Amino acid sequence: MRIEKIFIAALFIASCAAAVRAAPAMIILSSATYSSFDSLGAPVDNLAYALATDADNNVFLTGTSGSDFLSQEYSKTLALSPSAQGLFHNGNLSNNSKGIALDGLGNIIVVGEENNGANLDFLTLKYSQNFAALLSSAVFDSGDYDSAAAVKTDGQNNIFVTGYTTNAGNINVYTIKYDQALSQLSTAAYDSGNTDQGSAIAIDHSGNVIVAGFTQVGSSNHFLLIKYDSDLHKLLPEVIYNSGTDEAATGVAVDSRDNIIVTGRQGVGAAQNFCTLKYNSFLELVSSAVYDSGGTDIPTGVAVDSNDNIIVTGQTGLGPAANYFTIKYDKYFNIISTAAYNGGFSDIANAVAADADDNVIVTGQSATPTYNYFTIKYSASPKITAVSPVYIGETAYVTLTGKGFLADSAVSFQDANISTGAASLGSGQLTMSVTPSTSVVLGVTTVTVTNSNGESFTSYSLAYTRLRKTVPASSSDTIKAIMKLGPVAVDIPSGSFPQQEIVTLYPVPAAAGDIQQVGEALYLAGTPSTSSLVNLSITLRYSAADLGTYPAASLSLAYYDATTGWVTLPSTVDTSARSVTAVGKAASNKYAVIKAVPSGGGGGGGTGGNGGSGIPATVYPNPYRPGSGGSFDQSTLGDGVVFAGLDANSTFKLTIVDIAAQLVFQKSAAADSAGRYLWDTKTSSGGKAASGVYLYTITGGGSPRKGKFSIIR
Numbered sequence: 001m002r003i004e005k006i007f008i009a010a011l012f013i014a015s016c017a018a019a020v021r022a023a024p025a026m027i028i029l030s031s032a033t034y035s036s037f038d039s040l041g042a043p044v045d046n047l048a049y050a051l052a053t054d055a056d057n058n059v060f061l062t063g064t065s066g067s068d069f070l071s072q073e074y075s076k077t078l079a080l081s082p083s084a085q086g087l088f089h090n091g092n093l094s095n096n097s098k099g100i101a102l103d104g105l106g107n108i109i110v111v112g113e114e115n116n117g118a119n120l121d122f123l124t125l126k127y128s129q130n131f132a133a134l135l136s137s138a139v140f141d142s143g144d145y146d147s148a149a150a151v152k153t154d155g156q157n158n159i160f161v162t163g164y165t166t167n168a169g170n171i172n173v174y175t176i177k178y179d180q181a182l183s184q185l186s187t188a189a190y191d192s193g194n195t196d197q198g199s200a201i202a203i204d205h206s207g208n209v210i211v212a213g214f215t216q217v218g219s220s221n222h223f224l225l226i227k228y229d230s231d232l233h234k235l236l237p238e239v240i241y242n243s244g245t246d247e248a249a250t251g252v253a254v255d256s257r258d259n260i261i262v263t264g265r266q267g268v269g270a271a272q273n274f275c276t277l278k279y280n281s282f283l284e285l286v287s288s289a290v291y292d293s294g295g296t297d298i299p300t301g302v303a304v305d306s307n308d309n310i311i312v313t314g315q316t317g318l319g320p321a322a323n324y325f326t327i328k329y330d331k332y333f334n335i336i337s338t339a340a341y342n343g344g345f346s347d348i349a350n351a352v353a354a355d356a357d358d359n360v361i362v363t364g365q366s367a368t369p370t371y372n373y374f375t376i377k378y379s380a381s382p383k384i385t386a387v388s389p390v391y392i393g394e395t396a397y398v399t400l401t402g403k404g405f406l407a408d409s410a411v412s413f414q415d416a417n418i419s420t421g422a423a424s425l426g427s428g429q430l431t432m433s434v435t436p437s438t439s440v441v442l443g444v445t446t447v448t449v450t451n452s453n454g455e456s457f458t459s460y461s462l463a464y465t466r467l468r469k470t471v472p473a474s475s476s477d478t479i480k481a482i483m484k485l486g487p488v489a490v491d492i493p494s495g496s497f498p499q500q501e502i503v504t505l506y507p508v509p510a511a512a513g514d515i516q517q518v519g520e521a522l523y524l525a526g527t528p529s530t531s532s533l534v535n536l537s538i539t540l541r542y543s544a545a546d547l548g549t550y551p552a553a554s555l556s557l558a559y560y561d562a563t564t565g566w567v568t569l570p571s572t573v574d575t576s577a578r579s580v581t582a583v584g585k586a587a588s589n590k591y592a593v594i595k596a597v598p599s600g601g602g603g604g605g606g607t608g609g610n611g612g613s614g615i616p617a618t619v620y621p622n623p624y625r626p627g628s629g630g631s632f633d634q635s636t637l638g639d640g641v642v643f644a645g646l647d648a649n650s651t652f653k654l655t656i657v658d659i660a661a662q663l664v665f666q667k668s669a670a671a672d673s674a675g676r677y678l679w680d681t682k683t684s685s686g687g688k689a690a691s692g693v694y695l696y697t698i699t700g701g702g703s704p705r706k707g708k709f710s711i712i713r
Contacts, residue, residue, distance in 0.1 A: 001237050001238055001239075001240065003217075003222075003239075003240045003242060023327075023335045023336065023337050023338045024336075024337045024338075024453040024454040024455050025337065025338060025339060025340075025453055026326065026328070026337045026338065026339035026360065026378040026379065026453070027378060027379040027406065027451065027452065027453050028339075028376060028377070028378060028379075029077075029359065029377045029378065029379050030077050030078040030376075030377045031078060031374070031375060031376045031377065032074060032078040032079075032080060032373075032374070032375045033366065033372050033373065033374050033375075034046055034072065034080065034372055034373035034374075035368070035370070035372040035373075036065055036066075036070075038066065043370040044065055044066045044370070045064075045065075045066065045365075045370055045371040046063065046064070046065045046066075046070065046365065046371055046372050046373045047063045047064045047065075047350075047364075047365045047371055047373075048061050048062070048063035048350060048351070048363040048364055048365060048373040048374070048375065049062065049063045049064070049096070049097060049098050049099075049112075049350045049351060049364075050062050050063070050097075050098060050099045050100045050150070050350070050351045050363075051100065051351045051352075051353050051361060051363045051375070052100050052101050052102050052353060053353050053354075053355040053356065053361065054102055054106065054356075055356055056076065056356075057076035057355040057356055057357060057359070058073060058074065058075055058076060059073070059074040059075075059076070059078065059353075059355075059361055059375065059377075060072070060073050060074075060100055060102065060108060061074070061100070061363055061373060061375065062086075062097040062098075062099070062100040062110050062112075063097055063350075063363075063365075063373060064095065064096045064097055064112075065087075067089075067092065067093045067094060067095050067115075068087055068088055068089045068095055069086070069087065069088035069089075069095055069096075069097035069110060069112055069123075069125070070085070070086075070087055070097065071085065071086040071087075071097065071100060071108065071110050071127070071131065072084065072085050072086075072373075073085070073108075073130060073131060074375070076355070078375055078377055081130065083130070084130040084131050084132075085131055086108070086110060086125065086127050086131040086134070088110075088114075088123070088125060090114065090115070092114075092115040092116070092117055093115060094113075094115045094120070095112065095113070095114050095115050095123075096112050096113050096147075097110055097111070097112035098111060098112040098113065098147075098148060098149050098150065098163075099111040099112065099148065099149060099150040099151040099161070099201075100151065101151045101152050101153050101159075102153065103153040103157040103159070103180070104153070104155065104157050105129075105157060106128075106129040107126055107127060107128055107129065107135065107157075108126070108127040108128075108129070108131060109124065109125070109126050109127075109151050109153065109159055110124070110125045110126075110127070110151075111123065111124045111125075111148040111149075111150070111151040111161050111163075112147075112148055113146070113147040113148060113163075114139065116139075116141065119141075119143075119144055119145045119146075120145045120146055120147055121139050121140060121141040121146050122138075122139065122140035122141075122146050122147070122148040122161060122163060122165075122174075122176070123137070123138075123139055123148065124137060124138045124139075124148065124151070124159065124161055124178065124182060125137050126159075126182055136181060136182045137182065138178060138182040138184070140165075140174075140176060140184075142165045142166065142167060142174075144165070144166035144167065144168075145165075145166040146163065146164070146165045146166065146174070147163045147164055148161050148162070148163040149162060149163040149164070149197075149198055149199050149200070149213075150162050150163070150198070150199065150200045150201040151201065152201050152202060152203045152209075153203075154203050154207050154230065155207065157180045158177055158178065158179055158180070158185070158230075159177070159178040159179075159180075159182065160175065160176070160177050160178075160201055160203065160209055161175065161176045161178070161201075162174070162175040162176075162198035162199075162200075162201045162211045162213075163197070163198050164196070164197040164198055164213075165189070167191075170191065170193075170194075170195075171195045171196060171197060172189050172190060172191040172196050173189065173190035173191075173196045173197060173198040173211060173213055173215075173224070173226070174187065174188075174189050174190075174198065175187065175188045175189075175198060175201070175209070175211055175228070175232060177209075177230075177231070177232055185231075186231050186232045187232060188226075188228055188232035188233075188234070190211075190215075190224075190226055190238065192215050192216070192217075194215065194216035194217070195215070195216040195221070196213065196214070196215045196216070196224065197213045197214055197248075198211050198212070198213040199212060199213040199214070199248070199249055199250050199251075199264075200212045200213070200249065200250060200251045200252040200262075200301075201252065202252045202253055202254045202260070203254070204254045204258040204260075204281070205254070205256075205258055206258070207229075207230040208227055208228065208229055208230065208235065209227070209228040209229070209230065209232065210225070210226070210227050210228075210252055210254065210260055211225075211226045211227075211228070211252075212224065212225050212226075212249040212250075212251070212252035212262050212264075213248070213249055214247070214248035214249055214264070215240055217240065217242065220242075220245070220246045221246050221247065221248050222240050222241055222242045222243075222246075222247055222248075223239075223240065223241035223242075223247055223248070223249040223262060223264055223275075223277070224238060224239075224240055224249065225238060225239040225240075225241070225249070225252075225260065225262060225279065225283060226238045227260075227283060236282065236283050237283075239279070239283045239285075241262075241277060241285075243266055243275065245266060245267050245268070246266075246267065246268045247264055247265055247266045247267070247275060248264050248265055249262050249263065249264035250263060250264045250265065250299055250300050250301065250314075251263045251264070251299065251300065251301040251302035251303075251312070251352075252302065253302050253303055253304045253310075254304065255304045255308040255310075255331070256304075256306075256308055257281075257308070258280075258281040259278055259279065259280055259281065259286065259308075260278070260279040260280075260281070260283070261276065261277070261278055261279075261302050261304060261310050262276070262277045262278075262279070262302070263275065263276040263277075263299045263301070263302040263312045263314075264299060265297075265298050265299060266290060269296075270295065270296045270318065271296070272296050272297055272298050273290050273291060273292040273297050274289075274290065274291035274292075274297050274298075274299040274312055274314060274327070275288070275289075275290050275299070276288065276289045276290075276291075276299070276302065276310065276312050276329070276333070278310075278333070287332065287333055288333070289329060289333040291312075291327055293316050293325075295316060295317055296315075296316065296317055296318050297314065297315070297316050297325065298314050298315050299312050299313065299314035300313060300314040300315070300348075300349060300350045300351065300364075301313050301314070301349075301350065301351045301352045302352065303352045303353050303354045303360070304354065305354035305358040305360075305380065305381075306354075306358055306403075307330075307331075307358065307381070307383060308330075308331040309328055309329065309330050309331065309336060309354075309358075309381065310328070310329040310330075310331070310333070311326065311327070311328045311329075311352050311354060311360050312326070312327050312329070312352070313325070313326040313327075313349045313350075313351070313352035313362045314326075314349055315347070315348045315349055315364075316340070319346060320345055320346050320367075321346075322346045322347055322348050323340055323341060323342040323347050324339070324340060324341035324342075324347050324348070324349040324362060324364060324366075324374075324376070325338070325339070325340050325349070326338065326339040326340075326349065326352065326360065326362050326378070327339075328360065328381070336381055336455065337381065337453065337455055339360075339362075339376070339378055341362075341366075341374075341376060343366040343367070343368070343374070345366070345367035345368060345369050346366075346367040346369075346371075347364070347365070347366045347367065347374065348364045348365055349362050349363070349364040350363065350364040350365070351363050351364070354380075357380055357403050357404075357428075358380035358381065358383070358403045358404060359377055359378060359379060359380045359404075360377070360378040360379075360380070361375065361376070361377050361378075362375065362376050362378070363375040363376075379404055379406060379451070380403045380404035381403075381404050381451075381455050381457065382402065382403070382404040382405060382409065382449040382450070382451055382455060382456060382457040383402045383403045383404055383457050384400055384401070384402040384447065384449060384457055384459040384462055385401050385402045385403070385462070386400070386401040386402070386462060387399070387400050387401075387447060387459065387462045387463040387464070388400075389464050389465075389466045389506070390413075390418065390434055390436055390445065390463060390464065390465045390466065391436070391465075391466050391467070391468055392436045392437075392438060392440045392442065392465055392466065392467045392481070393436065393437070393438045393467070394435070394436075394468075395433055395434070395435040396433070396434060397431055397432070397433055397434070398431070398432060398433075398434040399429050399430070399431045400423075400429060400430040400431075400447070400449065401428070401429050402428075402429075402430075402449070402457070403428075404451065404455075404457075405425055405428060405429070405430050405449065406425065406451055406452065407424075407425045408451070408452045409423060409425065409430055409449050409450065409451050409452075410423065410449070410450045411423045411430055411432055411447065411448070411449055412447070412448050412450070413434075413445055413446065413447050413448075413463070414445065414446035414447075414448070415436070415440055415441075415445050415446070417436060417437040417439050417440050418434060418435070418436045418437075418440060418445060418465075419434070419435045420432050420433065420434050420435075421433035421434075430449065436465055439482070440465055440482075441465065441482050441483065441484060442465055442466070442467055442481040442482060442483050442488075442505060442506065442507060443464070443465055443483060443484060443506070443507040443520070444460070444461055444463065444464060444465070444507070445463045445464075445465050446458060446459065446460050446463065447459050447462070447463040464506055464507075465506070466504055466505065466506040467479065467481045467504070467505045467506070468502055468503065468504040468505070469502070469503055470500060470501070470502050470503075471492055471496075471497055471500065471501045471502075471503055472500055473497060473498060473499045473500050473501075474494060474495050474497070474498070475492075475494060475497075476492055476493055476494040476496075477492045478490070478491050478492070479492070479503055479505065481505055483507060483520050483522075483541065484520060485519055485520055485541035485542070485543055485578070486541045486577075486578070486579075487541075488505075488522060488538075488539055488540050488541060488579075489537075489538075489539045490503065490505065490524065490536055490537070490538055490539075490584075491536065491537040491539075492535070492536055493535045493536075493537075495535075496535045496536060497526075497529060499528070501526050501527065501528070501529050502526070502527045503524070503525070503526055504523075504524075504525040504526075504527070505522060505523070505524060505525075506522070506523050507520050507521065507522055507523070508521045508522070508523045508590055509521070516594055516595040516618075517546070517592050517593070517594055518542045518543055518546040518547055518550075518555060518593045518594060518595055519540065519541055519542040519543040519546060519592070519593045520540070520541065520543075520592075521590055521591065521592035522538075522540055522590070522591050522592070523588075523589070523590050523591075524536075524538065524584065524588070524589060524591060525588045526588060535583070536583065536584040537581060537582070537583055537584070538557060538581065538582060538583075538584050538591055539579050539580070539581040540557060540579065540580055540591060540592070540593050541577075541578055541579050541580075541593070542555055542578050542579070542580060542593040543578075544578065547595075550595050552573055552575045552578075553573050553575065554595070555571065555573050555580050555593055555594070555595065556568040556569060556571045556580065556582070556593070556594055557569050557571045557580045557581070557582035557591060557592075557593055557594075558591070558592055558593075558594045559584065559585050559589050559590065559591050560589055560590040560591075560592075562636065565636060565644070565674060565676070566592075566594065567585075568594065569582035569583065569584075569585065570582060570583075580593045618644050618645055619641060619642065619643055619644070619696070619707060619709045620635060620641075620642050620644065621633065621634075621635060621641070621642075622641075622709040622710065623709070623710040623711065623712050624640070624641050624681070624709065624710070624711050624712070625711075625712045625713075626639060626681075626711075626713060627713075632712075635678075637676065637678040638678055638680075639680060639681075640678045640679050640680040640681050641678070641679045641681060641709060641711075642676055642677070642678050642679075643676065643677045643679065643696070643698065644674075644675060644676045645675055645702070646671040646675040646676065646677065646698070646701040646702050647671065647675055647701050647702045648671065648672075648673050648674065648675050649670065649671060649672070649673055650670070650671050650675070650700065650701040650702065651668065651669070651670050651671075651700055651701065652668070652669060652670075652671065652677075652698050652699060652700035652701030652702075653666070653667070653668050653669075653698070653699045653700055654666065654667055654668075654669055654677070654679070654696065654697075654698055655696065655697045655698075656679070656694050656695070656696045657694065657695050657696075658692055658693070658694055658695075659692065659693050659694075659695070661695075663684065664683050664684070664689055664694060665679065665682070665683055665684050665689070666684060671701055675701075675702075681711060688713075689711055690711070690713065691710075691711055691712050691713045692710065692711060693708060693709075693710045694708060694709055694710065694711065695707075695708050696708070696709070
């Protein structure tokens with residue numbers, strides 16, 4: 001057990017309250033109210049306690065209607081599906097539905113407390129899609145009072161339920177794992193010797209189970225956080241959070257990095273605040289935030305969207321003055337936006353979720369004065385995930401893809417020489433006419449989407465400015481553009497293209513692999529040409545900062561070959577203009593200025609002793625991050641680490657040790673025709689080399705060399 005006692009400074013709380021007052025208000029997309037009446041026509045209280053969403057953004061609610069479980073399905077616009085409802089009625093009072101989840105097959109699981117006539121039991125119900133049929137049910141009865149509070153499902157469609165059970169008057173956290181048929185697989189109880197209750201549950205990306213609630217220490221309650229494996233074996237000592245007052249956790253969620261977000265009340269009576277904590281996967285406290293309106297603030301749930309933004313909901317005020325209140329933080333607990341709902345009577349938010357589009361859904365009960373289910377859907381914060389190309393000197397329609405776009409969203413580019421028309425929304429995309437002047441720099445520009453509430457998102461890497469030009473058949477031309485390092489050019493001699501050609505230029509990210517790039521890389525594309533562009537002269541700029549002490553006169557222009565990697569070209573260097581010129585080799589290819597150092601027995605240009613590349617020995621990817629999908633993932637040779645810059649077809653001896661000088665791998669091997677060798681990261685014993693730093697030595701295959709690289713799994 002680990003007890004954390006942390007006091008939050010009053011000044012920090014005050015600053016958070018000020019930030020909330022200045023934050024944009026969330027934009028309401030839709031809302032829904034559900035009310036019902038008994039057989040005599042009298043209104044019935046309906047209290048929504050939990051919600052879940054599916055991949056199509058349908059919304060599923062559960063709660064208590066009178067003394068019955070009532071679960072419902074709504075469309076993504078919050079239209080109630082009248083036939084998609086699940087009702088549990090046993091004729092007793094005080095049946096309360098508290099949790100809802102979906103499994104991977106679209107089945108719906110509802111949990112709560114059932115009054116069996118003598119005491120309360122865990123009740124778990126499993127419905128087929130759209131509540132079409134009750135598939136199975138399970139009851140847990142300890143013989144005393146038992147209450148299920150929350151439910152989650154894992155990737156194998158197992159069902160995890162948590163809450164509390166009573167044993168001889170002692171209340172304990174109790175968690176159950178069921179299989180798909182609701183057969184009990186395992187259980188876990190937590191008993192501190194005092195009162196302990198489970199309130200919320202989450203499952204991380206490894207299938208571990210996190211239970212949050214509260215435990216009694218002395219005369220006060222405090223946050224309780226427990227982490228189990230998928231079989232409900234406790235993985236780490238439980239954490240008890242004590243801020244110096246009384247508190248209880250009411251919600252838990254997991255972000256994309258398996259950080260654990262816990263929210264709950266801090267304080268008692270009228271002096272309660274929202275308290276939200278972030279723990280890493282080792283249950284170490286990372287950061288926290290407290291919200292205090294100056295009155296009574298009681299949080300009830302927390303969710304995380306795809307940006308790892310943290311959304312906390314609950315209520316401000318008590319009794320008839322209670323209102324819904326929701327606050328959205330970024331991953332660092334900076335406040336993004338807030339939302340309040342005041343229906344005129346008592347309004348209590350009980351649950352929150354982020355749907356597949358990052359819209360925020362909040363549910364609870366709103367009095368009229370009888371309580372009704374009341375659900376609000378707020379717009380996601382804007383996020384850009386893709387931008388279609390922006391062509392310099394042309395007016396064309398550009399499409400932004402992302403989330404949280406609205407009909408009145410505004411789009412702007414940072415470059416004043418890029419003008420836009422009004423944006424229109426369709427199928428979740430924003431489209432507008434864009435006109436970049438000829439003075440716009442080739443490459444990446446900055447684009448911002450701003451919603452009417454002031455929330456905005458700026459992309460620094462997704463908006464690409466390109467240049468394209470139509471070259472008539474057999475004509476000569478020079479295509480010039482401005483890149484960050486200065487002007488670049490492609491000279492096209494007469495007769496290069498037998499038919500009309502569209503030539504497109506755009507920068508590409510810094511080259512990875514077996515080269516040392518000096519400056520920017522350019523992609524040259526020809527349409528419809530697939531022939532070699534043997535006559536085109538390409539001039540690129542190099543960077544003095546990247547050059548270092550390397551002699552500029554030894555620089556070369558290189559192109560990328562999918563089979564052999566980067567290949568240098570006979571080049572001319574203009575040191576006064578800091579440019580390198582060479583005749584191109586292939587259409588639709590990458591070109592870059594590189595440091596090219598011949599080694600041993602080599603000739604000039606692209607046929608030196610380095611397997612035809614003239615590129616110095618190196619190791620790549622470094623670090624090697626298999627499965628990352630980026631530039632540090634597998635190379636063109638396959639999975640593993642490449643040793644490059646060896647003599648073509650040469651034999652050599654490779655020795656690899658770890659930082660403790662323990663032998664990992666040793667082999668006599670042969671380089672390929674490009675002077676490369678791929679190590680598949682298997683050790684001499686046949687296992688995969690673990691994450692870590694490794695030292696290598698190569699003898700033979702050219703000059704002796706040594707170095708280091710790392711593997712991150």
